[in-house]
Each structure stands twice: as structure tokens, then as C-alpha cells.
Amino acid sequence: MTEKNTAAGTTSVEAQRETLDPETDAMVGEWLTLPDVAERFGVQVTRVRQLLRDNQLIAVRRGENNVLSVPAGFIVDDHTVKGLTGTLTLLKDAKFTDEEALRWLFTPDDSLPGTPVDALRENRGTEVRRRAQAEL
Template sequence: MVTDKNTAAGNTSTEVQRETLDAATDALVGEWLTLPDVAERFGVQVTRVRQLLRDNQLIAVRRGENNALHVPAGFIMGDHTVKGLTGTLTLLRDAKFTDEEALRWLFTPDDTLPGTPVDALRENRGTEVRRRAQAEL
């Protein structure tokens, strides 16, 4: 079952719920963090991480044996999210990307960057990434 809570119902939760995450997307992302792991890195409670998800500042998907929410580790640098991630996620949502499609877009290598869009964000090349995301509109 897939439940995309970013639909016209107006709910802003960013969860994608399914039995298992698409294997290709899972492999593209590579390393994942549970919500408690993210909270520990940020030095906050898990409820604050859930608020970041509701505020569309992060994407989490259900995966693994226990179907727990996981965030791509590439979205985190030290004790904060990667600079430019929130704006990029907003542009992709405006282009009607589902969370899983946004993950695939962010973690798929792009020879014109070079590297993946998330790598470019981590290297403070957010303008290039947002230009490409805006072209998806």
C-alpha cells in the first residue's frame, strides 16, 4: 500500500508508507538514518524531527524489517540538514514529485553537475541544483 500524504487533502506530512521501499531507490540512497538517529545528531527530541517532516524540511520513508521511518543520511551534515535542501524539496513538490520520485531525482547521478544533486547541495552548489529542479516545473 502506498500512501502519499502530500495530496490535495492538504496534509503536509512527508511520509511514504509501503510494505518495502522500491529496491532501486533504496540502493540509490544507500545510507539511511532512523528518526532517533537524526534526533541524536541534531541534539533534539524525536518529536522535533517529526515536526521537520511535517514542515517538509526532510523526507522520510518506511523501510526495513520493522517498516520504521528512515531519512537519507545524505540529507544530514553534522547537526543540521544540508543547506538548500528545503528549497529544493519545495521545488520538487511544486513539480508534483512524490517523495520517492524526489529521492530518486536527488540521488541519481547527473553528468552536467557532475555527481548527484544531493552531492552538489552538500558541496554548497545549491543554485545549480535548484535551477535543475525548477526546470522540472
């Protein structure tokens, strides 16, 4: 980690994140910056950074300013979508990068139907985790 990153309060995990490819960016659609997520959750940005370190959320660098952003689809009201953390854990166990996990979560799956993140938002987490487990 560089001094610049340390001075800016960027963790080593965040410093390693690369800019998102345009195709995945388009698949996700709407994004929230870390301050936006903090505002929705009613917490400090440091708490959102902790959720990232704990793999309860994924953030990737995107846009002109290379800003860390979280898919808006991961957030419902003032919390994360039910089942997201468990699904992210399964995808991490399957050695998915953050970008690969995003592509998987936002790629339509005819057997669900819809995308895995849509199914999570509809409280169909068991179906999504079964599919994620098949990736192991």
C-alpha cells in the same frame, strides 16, 4: 488515520508513506532512523517529525520493520544540508512524491557532475535548484 497510528503518535503524513522500492533504497545507500536524526540534531524525535511535516526532510518506510528513515546524505554534522529545504519545496511544487524526489536527488547528473544531493553537500545549491525548477 487508525487508532493504532494515533496511539503510536504517527502523523497522517507519516501513515501515508509507503515502503521504499529496493532500487531507490540502494541508490540512497546509508539511512538514519528518526531517533538517529534527533540525536545528531540534539533535539527530541518530535522535532524531527515536525521537520517532516514541514517538508524540510523526507522520510520513507524501509527495511524489514518498515521503519521511517531519512537519507544520511541529507545530514551534515547537526543540521540538514544547506539548500535541501528549498530543493524539496521545488520538487513538491513539481508534484514529485517523496520517493520520486529521493530518486531525483540521488540519480547521477552529468551536468552537475554527480548527484544533486552531492552538489548540495558541496554548496552548489543554486545549480541544483535550477535543475529542480526545470521540472516544473
